[in-house]
Amino acid sequence: MEYGLLGEKLGHSFSPQIHSQLAGYSYELVEKTPQEVEVFLKEREFQGLNVTIPYKKKVFDCCDQVSELARRIGSINTIANRGGWLYGDNTDYYGFRYMIHRLGVSVAEKKAVVLGNGGVAPAVRAALEDEGAGEIVTVSRRGENNYNNISRHYDAKILVNTTPLGMYPGNGEAAVDLGPFKQCEAVYDLIYNPLKTKLLLSAEKLGIPCMDGLSMLVAQAKKSCEIFQQISLPEEKVEEITGCLRRKVSNVCLIGMPGCGKTTVGERLAARLGKKFVDIDREIVKRMGKEIPEIFRESGETGFRKMESEVLSEVTKQTGQVVATGGGVVVTPKNCELVRQNGEVIFLKRDLRELTVAGRPVSQSRPLEQIYEERIDAYRSWSDFQVENRTVEKTVREIESLLV
Numbered sequence: 001m002e003y004g005l006l007g008e009k010l011g012h013s014f015s016p017q018i019h020s021q022l023a024g025y026s027y028e029l030v031e032k033t034p035q036e037v038e039v040f041l042k043e044r045e046f047q048g049l050n051v052t053i054p055y056k057k058k059v060f061d062c063c064d065q066v067s068e069l070a071r072r073i074g075s076i077n078t079i080a081n082r083g084g085w086l087y088g089d090n091t092d093y094y095g096f097r098y099m100i101h102r103l104g105v106s107v108a109e110k111k112a113v114v115l116g117n118g119g120v121a122p123a124v125r126a127a128l129e130d131e132g133a134g135e136i137v138t139v140s141r142r143g144e145n146n147y148n149n150i151s152r153h154y155d156a157k158i159l160v161n162t163t164p165l166g167m168y169p170g171n172g173e174a175a176v177d178l179g180p181f182k183q184c185e186a187v188y189d190l191i192y193n194p195l196k197t198k199l200l201l202s203a204e205k206l207g208i209p210c211m212d213g214l215s216m217l218v219a220q221a222k223k224s225c226e227i228f229q230q231i232s233l234p235e236e237k238v239e240e241i242t243g244c245l246r247r248k249v250s251n252v253c254l255i256g257m258p259g260c261g262k263t264t265v266g267e268r269l270a271a272r273l274g275k276k277f278v279d280i281d282r283e284i285v286k287r288m289g290k291e292i293p294e295i296f297r298e299s300g301e302t303g304f305r306k307m308e309s310e311v312l313s314e315v316t317k318q319t320g321q322v323v324a325t326g327g328g329v330v331v332t333p334k335n336c337e338l339v340r341q342n343g344e345v346i347f348l349k350r351d352l353r354e355l356t357v358a359g360r361p362v363s364q365s366r367p368l369e370q371i372y373e374e375r376i377d378a379y380r381s382w383s384d385f386q387v388e389n390r391t392v393e394k395t396v397r398e399i400e401s402l403l404v
């Protein structure tokens with residue numbers, strides 16, 4: 001084989017796609033048990049490897065030469081086979097430095113809290129050190145600094161999450177509450193599924209500059225590729241590939257008044273973008289085996305809203321979709337984080353006089369003007385963009401142009 005990712009359980013990985021875009025070589029996922037790893041490395045029948053949990057330390061003994069940096073960090077994530085001679089290095093360090101530069105907030109002299117003490121944490125700490133950060137504190141479940149005494153470090157200015165808390169399928173969890181970190185100036189989350197973890201959504205809400213882990217993933221892959229092939233690739237490659245991945249995985253969620261065209265526009269938009277289309281109301285109807293007016297009659301609005309949040313929670317965890325919500329999705333505050341976690345939210349607008357009310361119990365219960373007054377603040381604040389739905393085709397094209 002040429003290149004690949006070595007780990008125990010790999011599941012879905014973006015690495016084959018990233019390396020293919022970086023240099024076009026074949027890149028395989030190599031799952032090995034701890035017993036198989038040594039044999040595999042001794043045979044040396046590969047050009048280069050990335051190494052992931054749980055083997056980042058174990059592979060030290062199998063390399064003939066290890067970089068200063070990998071030694072300092074104590075973990076190897078890249079092995080190049082140079083004519084039978086194995087060279088080990090660490091590129092997570094470069095990936096995280098890339099992330100720091102990309103966000104554009106200097107960490108120099110600032111107190112940083114690194115959440116988690118797992119595989120990638122030492123690389124993050126080394127990068128922070130070399131970027132001139134001030135005190136660097138590692139907070140972990142069992143360490144001296146842990147989640148019970150974290151209030152000691154509420155004065156941190158830089159926060160980095162290296163834990164898997166909040167990662168799919170655990171969407172909605174977070175290692176810490178960001179609220180008390182009153183001096184926080186930047187938040188980095190190494191997670192990229194979902195694109196916005198609960199921690200990042202909180203940062204966004206508080207107006208703190210923040211960044212997900214997608215560019216780090218690509219930047220470390222670029223550095224590995226350079227080491228594998230002893231070449232230098234243009235810096236722009238990282239942005240280009242990160243953009244491609246982001247466009248592919250992101251969701252587009254449509255919100256807006258009942259009857260404004262979310263279902264119609266969403267279906268068309270999904271076809272244009274090559275994404276899966278999911279309509280929350282249709283999912284609810286499928287699940288309950290009943291039409292919406294019947295659900296309202298039998299379970300009331302409360303019952304409907306409960307089911308709506310459940311379905312929304314499941315659907316928005318998935319990626320690469322266009323999601324049409326029901327107009328009342330904004331009635332339930334916690335739905336905001338659900339629609340925002342994996343991409344852009346579009347507020348679709350249409351003249352109230354044009355809205356269809358048939359089959360919509362809420363629209364028939366009171367004047368549309370009143371419903372609009374109740375919801376307008378949420379439609380505005382939950383959305384990234386507002387688009388007027390005049391003709392379906394134009395609306396779809398306008399949304400497409402906003403997404404690039």
Ligand SMILES: Nc1ncnc2c1ncn2[C@@H]1O[C@H](COP(=O)(O)OP(=O)(O)O)[C@@H](O)[C@H]1O
Pocket residue numbers: 256257258259260261262263264265324356389390391392
């Ligand atoms: N731009 C548009 N021009 C004309 N009719 C539209 C437009 N967008 C949607 N419609 C129509 O309005 C009605 C409600 O659309 P729908 O997609 O079900 O809205 P929502 O999902 O927001 O409730 C449908 O009959 C649909 O064909």
Ligand SMILES: O=C(O)C1=C[C@@H](OP(=O)(O)O)[C@@H](O)[C@H](O)C1
Pocket residue numbers: 256257258259260262263281292325326327328329359360361362363
């Ligand atoms: O506005 C609302 O409260 C509702 C809107 C409907 O979806 P559409 O916006 O697709 O009509 C549907 O979820 C339900 O009838 C409740």
Ligand SMILES: [Mg+2]
Pocket residue numbers: 262263264279281324325326
């Ligand atoms: Mg609809």
